Amino acid sequence: MSVIMRLTSTLFRAFLLSTLGVGSCFAQTGSPAEPVRYVGGESVDPSVHEGRLRYAMGVESRQTVRANRTKPELSDGHGWTYNHASNLCYWNDTFYQQYLSNPVDEHIAPGQTLLTTSKDGRTWAQPQVVFPPYQPPAGVKIPTGSTGYMMHQRMGFYVAPDGRLLVLAFYGHTEDPFAEGGIGRVVREAYRDGTFGPIYFIRYNTLPTTDGVLWNETNTSFPFYKKAPDAGFVQACEALLANKLMTQQWWDEDQGLDGFFNLTNAKSALSYYHRKDGQVVALWKRSFVALSPDEGATYSEPVKVPTLVMAGGKMWGQRTDDGRFAISYNPIDIDEYRYPLVVVTGDDGILYDNMLLVQGEVPPRRFYGRWKDFGPCYVRGIVEGNGNPPGHDMWLTYSMNKEDMWVSRVPTPIRYEVKGKVSDSFDKLDLNGPVPDWNIYAPQWAPVAVVSSPGKPGKSLELTDRDPYDYARAIRVFEEGSRVEVKLSVYAAQTTGGLLEIDLTDRYGNRPVRLRFDAQGQIVATDGSTEKVLQAYTSNRWYALTLRANASLRGSYDLLIDGKEVLKGAALAEAVKSVERLSVRTGTYRDLPNRRTPNETPEPPLPGADEPVAASVFYVDDVQCKASK
Template identity: 70%
Template sequence: KLMTLQWREEDNGLDGFYKNNLDKSLDIQALSYYHRKDGKVVALWKRSKAALSDDEGTTFSTPVKVPTLTMAGGKQWGQRTDDGRYAICYNPIEMDEHRFPLVIITGDDGAIFDNMLLVQGEVPPRRFFGRWKDFGPCYMRGMEEGNGNPPGNDMWLSYSMNKEDIWISRIPTPVRYEVKGNIADDFNALQNNGSVSDWNIYAPQWAPVTVVATPQKQGKCLELADKDPYDYARAIRVFEESSQIECSLTVSPAQNKTGSLEIDLTDRYGNRPVRLRFDDKGNIVVTDGGTEKIVQTYDASQWYTLTFSVNAQLAGGSFDLAINGKKVVEKATLAEAVKSVERLSLRTGPYRDLPNRKTPNEDPHPPLAGADEPVATAIFFVDDVMVKKR
């Protein structure tokens, strides 16, 4: 009965199939549930509603609005994860028109949750207008108890982005948010076309992030390919937070007349103090304060070793950059003042900050031109990512 109870809101039959004490007048929708370690069933619904059951869903406590779960009409999902802990995923916003970001909170007992973390913060452009086509991840669901468990210890979520494409998120467990120690990723231990351990990957169908054989040398590397006219591939590596770091990586563009790769070093909030771009004209461009500067050109199918030395501070923060051992930037001003950095971000398209909380979602607009037609593929290979404190 628990597995079928979420049908109840669409099934108004009078055959008594749904035998419980939940009155049909209650404003509860889109049930998700899990079993706590004490055997109680925790029931979750839209709009922060929750209840408990001691008898496998025959009777429930009166559903209440959980004051610490901020949400609107988006679905929430709760489950026990393979590491023996618990997770709830939802959109932490009290606006029905916007369903972003998608977050996760975790806990040990299924009752107390903490450490809100981002699962999906990207919102690609909405290709088509439609009624109630809310921005962000919608209709989010996971793997229900008793409905199978895929190999591995990952948590799986599905959702409809902007109520258009169906997306899948794989969340490794235990869920973690910080890294300690130096980073040295050469990707050689990973499987071709397999998952990218320790990286956060955003990969639309037309912009995959893949482990491949390294071109022109032995081993494996990361490939970011992009033929999407409006979206991009993105890979993020979290490292130990610090105000003084050295970060190096090697990059090989497969072309120099189309596509771009934007490389940012960011803080925990996503602020981008250090910015570098391989542009679509064959230039390597660096941001110095508020000014973009071409530091050199680049050729297709050549490897470039980028070495950043970063001094992150609110006043006087700066960075140096060397390319293939030659210093090309010295004491460049940070593009944004930050206290520290903790992420390397690779992105095959320009930074976007729309939609935001003020973007209307019901204003009619024509379909995005050419949204269903791929553009020329741009490919960038990335290898030997290293980060250490200075």
């Protein structure tokens, strides 16, 4: 190439970069211009809750707090129905989950922060208030333009170098915690006996109020941390203040006019992880990502990554126990409809593939409130340094419809397919323990558990349901095939009032085979578009079911009950090419709310939402699945 041609090419490239704004066309993935990229071909179908995605196998999702307005003793003792912004840590052999709470609406006073604990991630204690609604000192007025006090925070825990656990939150003014008038960040120590130390301010907001007030120890309700008599507590606070990665999470509410933050053009709701070369990958809402080569001392310019589609829900990233990397988020660019919750994975913290489902359930929102978005919202995991629970699982926490709190345990390595025959008897599992390879969805009033089998030796999977608006669900992924045989045993503890739906589904969630034990004591199956009552069932008796499905040609299936053929050549309810999942559910299939359901239209609470209904109980055992092409 001649000198003239080389110069012309260089000038043309510079023109593209500076004038047309297409620098990313020449950016190396993994560099500050494009720190991460999703390279998978999967995307979400917004018409269904599950998004037509495959499941991340073995995810166990459990509700930790169920909001209750009229019977608060059945919930957190307060009856407030806006609950959101969960944070999680593992310390002292215990899970700690923190969340915000307001009576009805987001950003409307009063606000408080509560905390619940669990030894195993399945059974959770009744929440207790760790930061109460703010009461100003005598003579201190609410700033002009504010209507009261609220809480808002992007991080909740810090395990100090000496092993102490600090719990943190932020007090501000309604209705905008990011504007002038935020008061400051508070801290207290969690003790190993389950109690908590006094509340202190660890940092005051540096923005003056609309009335020109700057907050300090003279006009706030709690002392400054340096006044604490416990020198070890003060040292733990100093260690946190010196940790630039941890404190960068505070930027949303503070924005540090005093130069405290190293990245002053940060975006909202930071999470971060270290990739294999030691660089820190910083993730924010709305697809923004940056890199830090020096533990948060400096950052590259945050850039919007186009392959990570999302809106105002949080994005969570981490290195998983198997040495790989995972990012979890809501892959939809509409703020009001934050579902499903997915995970993408990769080997190097740069390239991500295989979009899989973590949480695809969207129960009805029982209580209207301002900005209470539908679905699993504001996902967070355990921040680096804040503990690592036993096992090789990724733990995620989020709110559902911004009213109930949840956790999901995601086994690693994260996978989505099975090879070979499935044979699950549950007999070797621990009572009330994990259920390997099963996806569990367990609200507090609709738990799923391994229990001693009724009427025979061994153990089985119990699905109980007392929830008037939700259900228990268990899903087993098996090898994908156009011809499958699925066997299972079912036991009903009642013949009236209970419902168990049994589906065989394909990889997209289509339900070609549908069978149910209905609330009138009948076993009903779908033959094409027709429902057929096959026989009555009795309580306290095991039924052996065999389903043989053929998805080839027009598709059909056979059903045997206790070895007797009761349905032969029944038409599939939907045309599919293959089948790969068994789903059992104590409620009917749902696809509402959908993305056309009004989100901000005031409505009364759902009738009877605070009252459990009579319990129905079903047991599942001896599950066998085999497939052929």
